[in-house]
Amino acid sequence: MAARRPTIYDVAKAAGVSKSLVSLVLQDSPKVGDESRRAVQEAIAALGYRPSRAAANLAAGRTRVVGVLIDDFTNLWFVDMVRGLHAALGPGGYRLSVVDIATDDQAEDPVEQFLSMRVDGMVVGTDPPRALVGDGLPPIVVVGTREVPADGAGFDAVANDDAEGGRLVARHLVELGHRRLGHLAAGSGAGRARRAAFEAEARSLGARVVSTAGVMPVSDEAGYDGATALLAEDPGITALFAANDVLAVGALAAARDLGRDVPADLSVVGYDDTSLAAARLVGLTTVDDLSFEVGRRSGALLLDRMRGGAAAPSRVRLPPELTVRGTTAPVRGDS
Structure with missing residues (x-):
């Protein structure tokens, strides 16, 4: 028979103190004197007692769980963002x-689910639902460019500067001599900001832009279909900017099937600088939107809020960087 695991009552008896005092020691309370603290710690070591983290957290009025609400697991941007969150919150x-x-098919609303779990904080990677407005909510950080309701102005927010990212792409392509550009658009807040800035900057520099209409799902199939349609509409297009890397990979496949060499006949640019873009087989020119850093900064803000930080809501906007790889080149002289 396995030996019985020591309990908090065993520790209290061995240390000659009350159970409540042992609880205070486990919570690292400053209310405990040095002698009593030392007695409890020695009893814990001698008995090999392992406190229940869940019980200790509940006793302290917290769960040490952060709810993360996203809107598309297939979007690789979330992978690095969540890694950044973990880097900030895990320690x-x-x-x-x-x-x-x-994809969540549970009957319970995800916000209510998190609230019933008594999460200590929330990170929202989608346009904030109406349920996130009101009293009794934990600290909330919105990640990415989102439509934040006016009554959600108390949220902290961290994003890359999507508009500047769109402008970086336009300047890069025009500097390479491209004047007939296509854009594979996305319907998210970030996608809309990238499109508007890209189109405005390109036109101010003397280029023509044709963009896909409607809301495109984030998939290589959508990128393939969108690129095929744009190149059929305007065969003179010499460069494509996709709202994210996944769409851009679909555009690369479309170019291959249409006999358009990349980058000799067609330059292609993505956005997010995901692991997919960096793969040697792809080597995609893209915009690094610092998704890991967005997650890390969001986690740091949330940690400060959960510890009682009372500063005014923060609006952090990180400057994106253009990562030039092998899918963009100067336009051919006969284009």
């Missing part, structure tokens, strides 16, 4: 509970 003992509203 403090916080665990992440991630729900994708696009």
Whole structure:
């Protein structure tokens, strides 16, 4: 028979103190004197007692769980963002509970689910639902360019500067001599900001832009279909800018099937600088939107809020960087 695991009552008896005092020691309370603290710690070591983290957290009025609400697990941007969150929150003992509203089929609303779990904070990677407005909510950080309601102005927010990213792409392509550009658009807040800035900057520099209409899903199939349609509409297009890397990979496949050499006949640019873009077989020119850093900064803000930080809501916007690889080149002289 396995030996019985020591309990908090055993520790209290061995140390000659009350159970409540042992609880205070486990919570690292400053209310405990040095002699009593030392007696409890020695009893814990002698008995090999392992406190229940869940019980200790509940006793302290917290769960050490952060709810993360996203809207598309297939979007690789979330991978690095969540890694950044974990880098900031993991050392403090916080665990992440991630729900994708696009695939979650549970009857309970995900926001209510997090609230019933008594999460200590929330990170929202989608346009904030109406349920996130009101009293009794934990600290909230919105990640990425989102449509934040006016009554959600108390949220902290961290994003890359999507508009500047769109302008970086336009300047890069025009500097390479491209004047007939296509854009594979996305319907998210970030996608809309990238498109508007890209089109405005390109036109101000003397280039013509044709963009896909409607909201495109984030998939290589959508990128393939969108690129095929744009190149059929205007065969003179010499460069394509996709709203994200996944769409851009679909555009590369379309170019191959249409006999358009990349980058000799067609330059292609993505956005997000995901692991997919960096793969040697792809080597995609893209915009690094610092997704890991977005997650890390969001986690740091949330940690400060959960510890009682009372500063005014933060609006952090990180400057993107253009990463030039092998899918862009100067336009051919006969284009």
